[in-house]
Amino acid sequence: MGxxxxxxxxxxxxxxxxxAAIGFTLIYGIxxxxxxxxxxxxxxxxxxxxxxxxxxPVPLPVAVVVAMVGGxxxxxxxxxxxxxxxxxxxxxxxxxxxxxxxxxxxxVIRLVAGxxxxxxxxxxxxxxxxxxxxxSVGPVDLLGGFFVTTEQLTVVGAAVAVFVAVHLLxxxxxxxxxxxxxxxxxxxxxxxxxxxxxxRDSVWILAGVLAGLAGVLMAIQTNVSATTGYSQILQIxxxxxxxxxxxxxxxxxxxxxxGLVIALSTALLPSGLTGLSTAAAFVILIAVxxxxxxxxxxxxVREA
Amino acid sequence: xxxxxxxxxxxxxxxxxxxGTKTRVRRRSFLAGAGxxxxxxxxxxxxxxxxxxxxxxxxxTESESDGATAGETGSEPIALGQPAALSGxxxxxxxxxxxxxxxxxxxxxxxxxxxxxxxxxxxxxxxVNPQEARTVATQLVESxxxxxxxxxxxxxxxxxxxxLQDLAMPVVTPWPGSTYLDTxxxxxxxxxxxxxxxxxxxxVVGDTVHTxxxxxxxxxxxxxxxxxxxxxxxxxxxxxxGFLDVYEENGGTLVERVEVELAQSSYQSALSRxxxxxxxxxxxxxxxxxxxxxxxxxxxxxxxxxxxLSDTLASxxxxxxxxxxxxGAWAAQPGRSxxxxxxxxxxxxxxxxxxxxxxxxxxxxAVTVMALAIERxxxxxxxxxxxxLGPVSRGDGTPVQTFAAGKEALAxxxxxxxxGAATPTTFTQHGNVFGTVTISTxxxxxxxxxxxxSAADVRExxxxxxx
Numbered sequence: 027m028g029x030x031x032x033x034x035x036x037x038x039x040x041x042x043x044x045x046a047a048i049g050f051t052l053i054y055g056i057x058x059x060x061x062x063x064x065x066x067x068x069x070x071x072x073x074x075x076x077x078x079x080x081x082x083p084v085p086l087p088v089a090v091v092v093a094m095v096g097g098x099x100x101x102x103x104x105x106x107x108x109x110x111x112x113x114x115x116x117x118x119x120x121x122x123x124x125x126x127x128x129x130x131x132x133x134v135i136r137l138v139a140g141x142x143x144x145x146x147x148x149x150x151x152x153x154x155x156x157x158x159x160x161x162s163v164g165p166v167d168l169l170g171g172f173f174v175t176t177e178q179l180t181v182v183g184a185a186v187a188v189f190v191a192v193h194l195l196x197x198x199x200x201x202x203x204x205x206x207x208x209x210x211x212x213x214x215x216x217x218x219x220x221x222x223x224x225x226r227d228s229v230w231i232l233a234g235v236l237a238g239l240a241g242v243l244m245a246i247q248t249n250v251s252a253t254t255g256y257s258q259i260l261q262i263x264x265x266x267x268x269x270x271x272x273x274x275x276x277x278x279x280x281x282x283x284x285g286l287v288i289a290l291s292t293a294l295l296p297s298g299l300t301g302l303s304t305a306a307a308f309v310i311l312i313a314v315x316x317x318x319x320x321x322x323x324x325x326x327v328r329e330a
Numbered sequence: 331x332x333x334x335x336x337x338x339x340x341x342x343x344x345x346x347x348x349x350g351t352k353t354r355v356r357r358r359s360f361l362a363g364a365g366x367x368x369x370x371x372x373x374x375x376x377x378x379x380x381x382x383x384x385x386x387x388x389x390x391t392e393s394e395s396d397g398a399t400a401g402e403t404g405s406e407p408i409a410l411g412q413p414a415a416l417s418g419x420x421x422x423x424x425x426x427x428x429x430x431x432x433x434x435x436x437x438x439x440x441x442x443x444x445x446x447x448x449x450x451x452x453x454x455x456x457x458v459n460p461q462e463a464r465t466v467a468t469q470l471v472e473s474x475x476x477x478x479x480x481x482x483x484x485x486x487x488x489x490x491x492x493x494l495q496d497l498a499m500p501v502v503t504p505w506p507g508s509t510y511l512d513t514x515x516x517x518x519x520x521x522x523x524x525x526x527x528x529x530x531x532x533x534v535v536g537d538t539v540h541t542x543x544x545x546x547x548x549x550x551x552x553x554x555x556x557x558x559x560x561x562x563x564x565x566x567x568x569x570x571x572g573f574l575d576v577y578e579e580n581g582g583t584l585v586e587r588v589e590v591e592l593a594q595s596s597y598q599s600a601l602s603r604x605x606x607x608x609x610x611x612x613x614x615x616x617x618x619x620x621x622x623x624x625x626x627x628x629x630x631x632x633x634x635x636x637x638x639l640s641d642t643l644a645s646x647x648x649x650x651x652x653x654x655x656x657x658g659a660w661a662a663q664p665g666r667s668x669x670x671x672x673x674x675x676x677x678x679x680x681x682x683x684x685x686x687x688x689x690x691x692x693x694x695x696a697v698t699v700m701a702l703a704i705e706r707x708x709x710x711x712x713x714x715x716x717x718x719l720g721p722v723s724r725g726d727g728t729p730v731q732t733f734a735a736g737k738e739a740l741a742x743x744x745x746x747x748x749x750g751a752a753t754p755t756t757f758t759q760h761g762n763v764f765g766t767v768t769i770s771t772x773x774x775x776x777x778x779x780x781x782x783x784s785a786a787d788v789r790e791x792x793x794x795x796x797x
Contacts, residue, residue: 027602035598042595141421143619145651150630175630247595248623249651252417257593292590292599300600301562301589 028160028170032293033286038178040285041185042244046258047265047277048192049236055272056209056229059109059120063128064237064262067104068255069135071097071238072245076144086148086246093238101234102227110226128256136252143249146242151176181243188236192274201228209272261304268311269322276323283310283322406447408710410700411454411470413481418457419592419617420483423642426690427504428453430674431480433681434697434733441734444701445708451697452476460489471499477710480696484508484565487530494529500715501530502700504692504752507537507641508568512797516761521720524713531719531761533699534692535664535753540641541572542791543767543783544662548638549582553611557604557635558587559597559624560615566592569615569640576791585609590624592617597624601631611636618642622651629655641688644770644777656772663688665766665782666752668695670731674751691752699723699748699755702736706746723748723757753785762797764789 046068053061075093078084084092108127112119156171196202208215208225216222237255245254265284269276284307291306314322412431415424431451438449452474456463463486470476479499484506487494491514494501515530548556556577560570567589574584586607590600601624604612612635614621621643628637629652637659639648644661666686668674674694678686700715702722707714721727722736727745730736736746748755753765767788769781 027606031602032599035596035602038598039596136417141417141424143422143622143647145622150626152630152632154632173631177630244595248593249619251619253593258595289599292588293603297587298589300603301591303599304591304594 027172028158028167029290029293030158030169031172032289034172034174034178036286036289037282038181038285039288040282041181042240042247043258043261043265043285044185044278044281045188045236045243046240046255046262047269047281048188048274049233049240050262051266051269051272051274051277052205052229053233054266055274056205057109057113057120057226059117059124060263061233062121062124062259062263063104063131064124064233065255065257065259066128066131066135067097067101067234067237068241068244068258069132069250069252070100070255071234071241072250072254073135073139074100074238075242076146076245076250079146086146090239090242093242094235095238097234097236097238097241098231099234101230101237105227105230109230110223113226132252132256139252143251145249146246148177148246177246181247184239184243188239189278192232195232196274201225205229261307264308264311267321268314270320273321273323276321279322283307283314407450408444408447408704409450409452409474409476410697411467411474411476411479411481412451413456413463413466413470413479413486414453415458415483416453416455418459419619420458420642422618422645422647423687423689425684426687427693429682429684430504430678430690430693431697433674433678434694434701436681437677438698438701438733441732441737444704444733445710449697449701451480456482456486458483458485460486464490464493467494467497467499471497477704478502478700478712478715480693480700481505482530484510484568485563487511488564491530498529499712500700500703500719502696502719503530503532504534504689504696506532507534507540507572508564509536509538509572510564510568511760512536512538512762513760513795516757516759517716517720519720519759521717524716527716528761529712529716531757532692533695533750533752533755533763534689535765535767536762536797537569537572537641538792538797539764539785539788540662540664540767541569542576543769543788544638545573545575545577545580545582546787546791547660547662547767547769547781547783548577548611549580553636553638554581555583555585555609555611556638557585557607557609557612558615559600559604559612560587560589561592561617561620562589563592566615566617566640570613573613573615580791590616590620592620594620594623597627598631600624601628601633605631605633605635609635611638613638613640614643615640616643618645618647622648625652625656629653644772645687646776649772649776658772660769660771660780661777662767662769662783664692664752665768666691667766667768667782667785668751668753668755669729669749670695670751673731691750695748695750695752695755698733698736699750701733702730702740702746702748705733705737705740719761720757722746723755758797759795760797764797 050064071093074096075089078092079086079089108123152173152175154173158169158171160167161169204220204225208222241255265281266277269280287307287310288303291303292300415421435449435451454466456466479501482501482503487506488510515528518526558570560566586604588600588604639659639661641661641663649656674691703715703718704710706722707718725747727747728739729749730746731749739746753763755763764785766785767783768779770777771780
């Protein structure tokens with residue numbers, strides 16, 4: 027298969043990561059904490075979606091909405107319970123609390139939900155474009171036949187919808203503008219009459235909604251288990267840092283860079299090194315940060 | 331309770347420690363308990379294993395020495411430790427292994443116990459994590475005072491090999507397939523001389539055996555060229571390499587091999603690379619959850635060709651999630667060909683409803699052969715058990731299929747040879763066992779046994795002394 031197919035695979039992987047990375051980076055930019063428990067938010071969203079689709083049962087699109095709502099509510103409840111009371115202690119206590127919360131949540135989920143992975147019942151249709159001609163440059167075929175599945179299109183479509191929605195939220199709504207103002211200078215925002223706690227709550231809800239969506243999409247592709255989100259947290263974190271921690275637009279770019287590097291390194295690395303594709307993405311991360319410590323975007327949410 | 335030390339078993343029962351261990355254990359028990367409570371508080375894992383413990387009331391009498399040595403007084407409990415996959419990527423296999431362990435322990439206790447005392451198993455979760463396994467093994471030996479271990483995976487044993495040798499505690503495990511153990515472990519056919527021993531024995535056939543069977547079967551079916559997709563962990567690599575050794579030595583050609591990380595959200599790039607090559611069949615060696623993702627991607631991408639699955643993948647979950655595209659895929663698994671299989675199956679069925687997997691009968695064998703070794707030794711010290719594992723499993727003694735029969739024969743002064751459930755359980759010099767290989771094929775809604783490669787056929791491909 028040609029490079030075009032690999033790029034499509036990379037875009038799909040990047041889309042999963044991007045949706046989650048936006049939520050992760052908004053928390054960093056506005057609440058000023060690295061939330062290591064965010065992977066478990068994805069897991070919670072996946073379980074809520076699964077519960078909705080199997081126990082109620084509702085159609086999958088409705089289950090996705092339920093997961094997003096559940097993710098938002100869950101995120102707010104967890105924030106109120108564990109992070110809001112220590113908001114003023116600084117980023118390090120918040121970080122350590124999030125690590126502990128993540129471990130606790132993961133194990134509680136495992137205890138409650140059991141050991142076995144669960145699966146969404148989905149039907150996937152594959153659309154092939156085998157007649158696309160080859161376009162070889164040296165040993166690499168730039169075009170060539172390719173395929174996409176309805177599942178992949180759904181993921182990419184969901185990601186694009188999230189990008190548009192987040193952009194509109196941050197630039198066209200009062201709460202979005204308040205988020206940016208608070209991310210820029212919290213004290214000044216408060217002086218200007220912005221209810222910073224309400225903005226924080228809004229960020230937690232938004233991050234939870236995005237985690238719920240990303241969790242269900244990931245679970246549809248893989249499975250629902252206690253480690254559904256945890257297994258992706260490093261890539262999410264890397265995307266956010268690569269893009270410029272705090273910048274949702276940077277997180278999107280970072281996510282696609284990581285997705286593409288994973289796909290292309292699997293395709294192009296020597297046989298013995300293909301198992302290091304994720305490591306290759308991290309090498310890119312380190313290289314970019316050495317050259318541009320503020321990440322690709324070099325801006326935070328306040329300057330979006 | 332003066333001078334006595336009690337610990338909680340995973341079954342929720344109190345276990346009284348041998349008196350000789352009381353001072354050391356009291357301090358360590360406290361530390362373990364305090365540490366465990368702290369960890370549990372953080373991780374919420376307080377009930378891991380809570381339902382997994384097994385057997386026994388923990389009746390006790392005194393013991394003269396450290397390490398749960400069974401006295402000749404014949405009425406104190408003897409504890410075995412079971413490092414277990416209660417969580418982690420292999421936890422779906424644990425219920426069958428736990429049930430077989432518990433069934434074996436119940437059967438042994440119904441037969442009067444070991445050396446007249448009740449046998450107990452203390453089960454602790456390692457999540458198949460080497461660091462955790464080291465902690466658990468230490469805890470079981472140092473704090474719980476077990477007489478031997480009946481668990482540990484390849485992924486745990488291989489990196490902990492030196493540690494386990496220093497521990498000098500017999501490990502009879504139903505799990506590991508790794509080729510690493512092909513020439514490591516066992517008593518080197520000199521049971522009385524433990525100086526040359528290595529303390530690991532396995533009651534499941536090694537990957538060398540069933541990967542050989544799988545490779546032989548692939549060649550017999552005319553698949554002369556092969557692609558491989560394997561995980562980048564020890565177990566997955568070992569399986570693929572074991573397969574390839576025999577496959578290539580006997581005329582097969584490896585065309586492409588792609589190694590991948592586990593738990594990826596997509597394996598399409600890896601599959602795309604693999605299927606750019608031209609081959610007849612492809613081998614997938616991944617844990618179940620990653621394999622389901624990869625095989626679903628394979629189905630979505632309509633890549634076709636003959637799938638050959640690693641041993642753990644012949645499961646209903648794989649069939650259900652991948653769907654009809656998986657029809658025709660086959661996996662070679664350790665056979666259930668031991669002379670004692672029917673006996674085991676009857677007792678196992680009464681113990682619960684966990685599905686029997688390829689590691690279930692070996693678990694029964696591990697507990698039974700360990701108990702017989704203690705019974706023959708007349709004591710439960712590690713060295714005594716190590717010396718007796720070979721003699722109760724080899725030779726021309728009275729063949730026995732259960733602990734009860736073995737105990738009776740030993741009481742009559744006879745030598746015994748345990749005939750196991752999974753295999754005949756005739757330990758080789760390296761503590762390995764040989765058995766048939768079963769071919770399970772996906773058809774008509776699930777995996778069914780369609781063929782068998784005899785132990786003798788497989789033996790041809792495994793040089794003497796190399797296993």
